[in-house]
Amino acid sequence: MTATSLTSTQGAGRAGDKVFSGAALAAGCLILAVLFGVALFLVVQAIPALTAPAAEIQGGAGFFAYIWPIVIGTLIAAVIALVIATPIAIGVALFISHFAPRGLAAGLGYVVDLLAAIPSVVYGAWGATFLAREISPAYNWLADNMGWLPIFQGPASATGKTILTAGIVLSVMVLPIITSLSREIFLQTPKLHEEAALALGATRWEMIKMSVLPFARPGIISAVMLGLGRALGETMAVALVLSSGALTASLIQSGNQTIAAEIALNFPEASGLKVSTLIAAGLVLFVITLAVNMLARWIITRHKEFSGAN
Amino acid sequence: MSKRIDVKDLNVYYGDFLAVEDVSINIDAKSVTAFIGPSGCGKSTFLRTLNRMHEVIPGARVEGEVLLDGDNLYGPGVDPVTVRSQIGMVFQRPNPFPTMSIRDNVLAGVKLNNKKISKGEADVLVERSLKGANLWNEVKDRLDKPGSGLSGGQQQRLCIARAIAVEPQVILMDEPCSALDPISTLAIEDLINELKDQYTVVIVTHNMQQAARVSDKTAFFNIAGTGKPGKLIEFGDTHTIFSNPVEKATEDYVSGRFG
Numbered sequence: 001m002t003a004t005s006l007t008s009t010q011g012a013g014r015a016g017d018k019v020f021s022g023a024a025l026a027a028g029c030l031i032l033a034v035l036f037g038v039a040l041f042l043v044v045q046a047i048p049a050l051t052a053p054a055a056e057i058q059g060g061a062g063f064f065a066y067i068w069p070i071v072i073g074t075l076i077a078a079v080i081a082l083v084i085a086t087p088i089a090i091g092v093a094l095f096i097s098h099f100a101p102r103g104l105a106a107g108l109g110y111v112v113d114l115l116a117a118i119p120s121v122v123y124g125a126w127g128a129t130f131l132a133r134e135i136s137p138a139y140n141w142l143a144d145n146m147g148w149l150p151i152f153q154g155p156a157s158a159t160g161k162t163i164l165t166a167g168i169v170l171s172v173m174v175l176p177i178i179t180s181l182s183r184e185i186f187l188q189t190p191k192l193h194e195e196a197a198l199a200l201g202a203t204r205w206e207m208i209k210m211s212v213l214p215f216a217r218p219g220i221i222s223a224v225m226l227g228l229g230r231a232l233g234e235t236m237a238v239a240l241v242l243s244s245g246a247l248t249a250s251l252i253q254s255g256n257q258t259i260a261a262e263i264a265l266n267f268p269e270a271s272g273l274k275v276s277t278l279i280a281a282g283l284v285l286f287v288i289t290l291a292v293n294m295l296a297r298w299i300i301t302r303h304k305e306f307s308g309a310n
Numbered sequence: 311m312s313k314r315i316d317v318k319d320l321n322v323y324y325g326d327f328l329a330v331e332d333v334s335i336n337i338d339a340k341s342v343t344a345f346i347g348p349s350g351c352g353k354s355t356f357l358r359t360l361n362r363m364h365e366v367i368p369g370a371r372v373e374g375e376v377l378l379d380g381d382n383l384y385g386p387g388v389d390p391v392t393v394r395s396q397i398g399m400v401f402q403r404p405n406p407f408p409t410m411s412i413r414d415n416v417l418a419g420v421k422l423n424n425k426k427i428s429k430g431e432a433d434v435l436v437e438r439s440l441k442g443a444n445l446w447n448e449v450k451d452r453l454d455k456p457g458s459g460l461s462g463g464q465q466q467r468l469c470i471a472r473a474i475a476v477e478p479q480v481i482l483m484d485e486p487c488s489a490l491d492p493i494s495t496l497a498i499e500d501l502i503n504e505l506k507d508q509y510t511v512v513i514v515t516h517n518m519q520q521a522a523r524v525s526d527k528t529a530f531f532n533i534a535g536t537g538k539p540g541k542l543i544e545f546g547d548t549h550t551i552f553s554n555p556v557e558k559a560t561e562d563y564v565s566g567r568f569g
Contacts, residue, residue, distance in 0.1 A: 102368075192405040196469070199363060200419035200476060201395025210418060214409035 039286065046280035052273055063277065067284055069247035073163065073256035074285070077238060078231040080167025080251070081174055086224055088171075089178035096179075097186035098208060109183065116176035124240030127169035128161065132241060135168070136160030139252040153250040161243035164251040166258075169237050174227035181226065185219030186212055218300040225296040232289055235260040259285045312510045313379040313396075313479040314339040315360060320374035321539075322355055322364065330356050331539035333374075335529060342502055342511045344521035344548065347531035347563070352540025353514050354484050356531070360512065361397035361482055362390040378479065395419070398473035402485040404465030406457030406472070413453040415468055416440060419476040435475055443471035444501050463494020470501060474509070481505060483513040487520065499524050518564055522552050530560045 054062030092112060096105045136158065143154030156162075193211035202210055213220075238261040245255035263278045270278055315337040322330040330352035337343045345353040358364040359372050362383060376383040383393050398419075406415045416436045420427060427435070436453065440446040445467040449460070457468050466486060473481055483502075487495040502524045505511050515521050521528050528551040533540045544551060544560045555561045 190405075192401065192403060193407060195363065195366060195399075195401065196405040196407065196472075197418070198366060199361065199394055199399035199401075200422060200472065201391050202419075202422050203391050206422055210407060214407070217409070 042279060042283040042286055045276060046283045047276075048273060049276040049280040052276075056273055057277055058274065063280060066277065067259075067281055070257045070259050070262050070281065071284060071288070072247055073244075074232060074258040074260070074288070076251070076256060077163055077167045077170060077242075077258050078228055080164060081170035081231040082224060082228055084168060084171035085175045085178055085227060089175050089223075089227075090182055090220065092175075093179050093182035093186055094208060094212070096183050098204065098212065109180070112176050112179045114176075115172070116180070120173060120234060120236040121240070123169055123173055124237035127165060127237060127241035131169060132160035132162075132165050134160075135165060139164070142252055150249045151251045153253070156252045157243070157254045159243060159254070161241060162252050162254055163242060163256040166238045166242040167251075169241050170231045170234055173234060173237060174230050177230060178220075178223045178227045181223035182216065182220055185216040185223070189215045221296050221300055225293055228292055229289055232285065232292070233260050235264045239264050312339045312508060314510065315480060315512075316375075316377040316380075317360075318375040318377070320356070320359065320372055320376065322352065322359055322372050323370070324367065325369040328539040330359075330531075331541050333542045335542060335545055337510060337512060338527070339379075339510050340506055340508070341526040342506045342513065342524050344525035344528045345512070345514045345531060346516075346518060346521050346528060347540070347543075348533065349516075350536075350540070351531040351533040353529075353531045355540070356542075357482050357484055357512060357514050358399075360480070361399055362393050363399060365390060395422070395476060396478055397480040397482060398476065398478035400466070400469050400473055400481065400483040400486045403489050404462055404469055406460075406465050406468050408456065408458040410457060411454045412440075412449050412457045412460070412468060415457040416471050416475050418472055439471040439475040440468075442474050442505075443467045444497060444504075445471055461494070463490045463497055466490060466494065466498060467501065470498075470505075474505070478509065480510040480512065483511065485514050485516060488516060495520070518552070522548060528552070530555075530557075530563060532559050532563070 049057065049063055052063075054060070054065075057063050057066050059066045092108070096109050096112075100108060136156065139156035139160060139162065140154075142152045143156040146152040147154045189212045193215065194207055197207040197210040238258050242256065242258070242261060243254040244257040244261065244265075248255035259281050263281055266274070267278055315335075317333055317335045317337075320330070320333045321328060333356060345357060347353050355364060360376060360383075364370040364372070372384060374384075378393075378396065382388070406412075407418060410418060413432075413436050416439050417427075417432055420432075420435065437446060437450075440449060445464060448464060449468075457465065460468060466489075470481075470486075487498050490498065499520065502511055502513065506526075513521075513524065525548045527546065528548040529545040530543045530551060531540050532543045544555055544557045546556075551560060552564050555564065561567075
């Protein structure tokens with residue numbers, strides 16, 4: 001064994017380090033470059049629509065008048081989807097991680113993951129041909145009994161192809177995303193904290209409230225945001241299910257439209273300024289998604305001190 | 311506010327594997343009892359059967375009786391949740407709830423079962439429990455800060471405060487100092503000495519000096535070999551166990567001649 005000086009380096013190991021750090025850096029830069037490229041493309045292509053005289057935009061009242069109803073429609077559909085999917089997803093994830101016997105848990109987890117593998121066009125077809133038809137009696141009931149609420153104002157759509165149906169279909173689509181992510185987080189709760197709660201005389205549900213849910217909170221928020229991303233951007237299912245129209249407050253009448261569906265339905269036949277208008281709509285969707293994610297980040301970091309990461 | 315524990319012919323199983331065999335032991339109220347023995351001899355497992363915490367592990371079960379002032383913990387209709395609210399536990403690694411403030415950590419057990427207490431009562435209880443755990447002076451100005459920001463020794467005393475806030479009959483400690491530095495260890499040992507005025511304390515420790523320092527009685531557990539069940543070899547006054555044990559195995563272990 002010859003004496004090696006402290007300054008000499010062993011070739012192979014160091015080369016590996018360099019390759020790895022280079023590759024990681026390149027991958028990170030690539031993501032940023034792609035994101036920036038997409039943003040740049042959207043902005044450049046959208047400029048004609050944003051600067052055109054109001055009368056030339058579809059609807060004849062300018063880009064803002066064109067975009068805001070479908071922004072609201074998009075948000076309504078996404079909110080409906082999350083309001084339905086989040087509690088169910090957390091419940092299912094908790095059942096899989098903390099209540100179900102081990103054999104059942106594995107099977108159930110697999111089935112939930114399978115939901116994510118179904119193509120969105122299939123969901124759309126199911127929603128349009130089956131769910132919409134089956135659910136319209138419920139809409140009639142809502143219109144009769146809860147019609148005093150603006151969101152359930154009648155007359156209900158006879159076909160059932162409403163924004164609420166679209167929201168329900170979306171909720172089924174985001175369910176597996178939120179469920180699998182939440183389940184993974186729940187399973188990572190430190191045994192130490194679960195036992196701390198149990199040793200104080202907590203029941204299983206109290207243990208979950210005390211140790212699992214607080215630990216999983218940032219993870220649940222991230223999971224919901226990923227679900228929201230899918231719900232905001234989902235095109236095919238909404239395009240097939242929703243019988244679109246002007247913005248209406250009632251969720252059980254036909255009407256409303258989402259940005260993604262609007263783009264998909266109009267893009268093939270669009271030309272000139274119309275293309276630019278649709279791309280500008282895409283830019284708006286992009287900005288909404290970005291804003292939602294930044295909001296989520298902010299919520300998570302706001303509670304960092306109590307996160308358990310320290 | 312403290313009860314005695316009598317264990318009769320207790321066997322502990324993990325599935326089909328017999329982990330601890332035939333333990334009978336009588337633990338006096340308002341005393342400190344130490345469990346010593348080599349790693350894997352089943353002393354922690356046995357400790358956990360005293361408040362049914364072993365049931366957290368799937369497949370773990372016991373045969374025999376554990377009597378808390380004559381009431382069998384494993385009797386029909388006995389809820390492990392009730393058992394654990396009467397027999398508190400402090401763990402090897404400090405485990406305050408990271409998402410809760412120091413104050414909320416102390417109150418965590420008290421607020422269970424939807425029990426409501428007024429802010430005034432809560433303040434009194436927080437102060438009393440933290441004083442009982444010799445932590446009050448160090449944290450009284452930052453009760454709303456997260457418990458995870460404390461040092462390891464402080465966190466462990468916070469866990470003790472949390473355990474005594476629910477006024478248990480018995481406090482079980484599973485190697486409470488093994489993750490702590492000598493000064494924090496001393497603080498906990500002093501605390502154990504004070505706790506026995508009010509509580510029955512059972513402590514598992516790898517540190518024989520610690521057992522000698524804090525306990526009134528000592529139980530020595532041993533294991534014949536890997537895959538064999540752990541057994542209670544000898545139980546008696548701490549002084550006797552360390553100076554004049556009956557069993558050869560005990561003498562070998564406490565004098566450091568252990569295999």
